[in-house]
Amino acid sequence: MALKVFNVLGREKVDFVPLTPGYVNIYVCGPTVYDHAHLGHAKNYVNFDIIVRYLRFSGLNVLYVQNITDVGHLLESQEDRILKKAREIQALPMQIVETYARSYFEDMDALGVKRPDISPRASGHIPEQIKMIETLIAKGNAYEVNGSVYFDVGSAPGYGKLSNRKVEQLEAGTREVVRDEKRSPEDFALWKRAEPEHILRWDSPWGEGFPGWHIECSAMAKKYLGPTFDIHGGGIDNIFPHNESEIAQSECANDADFARYWLIGGSLTVDGVKMSKSLGNFITIKDALRDYRPQVVRMFAMSAHYGSPVDYSEEAMRSANAGWERLFGAVRLTRSMMASAPAGEDGGAFRERLAQARAEFISVMDDDFNMPKAVAVLQELTRDVNTLLNSGQAVGRATLEAINDTYNQLGGDVLGIIPAAEASSSNGQREAGLIQLLIDMRKQARANKNYAESDRIRDELARLGVVLEDRSDGTVWRVN
């Protein structure tokens, strides 16, 4: 395969060559679970979901690890985010973590984001983190002060290579307490001494404390993917200091390259400003899913290249919705025609069109996962599908099935925007029967030119969310 990716480490588009042919190890920075996930998370994780789905579609064996951060993030005030939340609602820290970790998975499941193969938690990997910190101290890359351990940035020659920062350019840290202890302002914490009021604490060789934020990803990536692995993903807002620090720690501790390819996703913005928990300008995934189908949120998430920002607005969501409706309308029509289509009949010409769409789709996805263009390929195909299906000529079942398969694979398996045909329940069958009865009654009314009655049936059904469309070969319905 000829997959190319834009490697942020080096800032150029390069051929993607897995470390082990046929296998891809990928690590993506996961959320800190102290609140419900918002659309910014949705964009990022949908993007990486599609990347993983496409790698698998390409025949690669993917091991996908995404952490859950449940300890270690400090606020400006030196408070732990999770502890702060716990105090606010009078709950144990691990209750908070559990609540929002579940919420996160609920949201991702709802969005059709496939679960990572491994979702390790920082709090469950304290020994691994301690061990890595000990290694760093032993090798002279870290030092202990008053029960805390800091990474000596000056000892890591490559520090800054991902974000193109030089240590001397960095603004000095502003945290008084931290600054006093650190040898250099740019050094960062690997382990923090726990003050008496700090509930989340573990024993360590340096006394009771808790791990710094960056070390978890280094320790867990190493545990599950090895010292060197293929892809590290994350959001642009974590490129510095988090990702940069991960690299420094891991490469110093392991004497090996860390991730070989860095794929960094652009932020979701609102009115041009980043959507974030701290700014409070966020829309939760749960809220968004009350108004839009998960497939529409996915369409929105891939309206720009994964590395670019996407701006949220009602208009953008409506646009994504309308675009999705057009695509799915063709799929729905294909499926409904399959039920009554004549068997046999090859439809050779259209098979070629489908093969062309598939080839184009692969070609654009191979080019650094160009999702907007992949959607465009499906939109162009949809024009031809609609033309065929509305041409009035009989289309054989084999052709319809080939069309359906193409949508299922490219739009369904890879992009996750075409839901599989749902098996109808007995309730569903009863509903379909009742609607068909009304359609038959309306047909009779129309035959009698009793349009007042036929329009009444159509309007009443529309009020219930059932839309009727008259085609030359009969009336079809759909639930809006």
Add this chain to the structure above:
RNA sequence: GGUGGUGUGGCGAAGUGGCUAACGCGGAGGUCUGCAAAACCUCUAUUCGCGGGUUCGAUUCCCGCCACCACCUCCA
């Protein structure tokens, strides 16, 4: 101040050294329909932030400038 990124039609957005600058949304007109809806067709950027340069030719390469965003402090 430093670093990274972006600037393409009413909106979102892809893209390329030169064929008609994708695709979607929106808008206008048309076909079809009892009317709709859906679909399809046509139209909707002589132009790609601004100024130079390289070139036979640049939106695409180079330089400068302007604007916006992100990061440098917690955030995917």
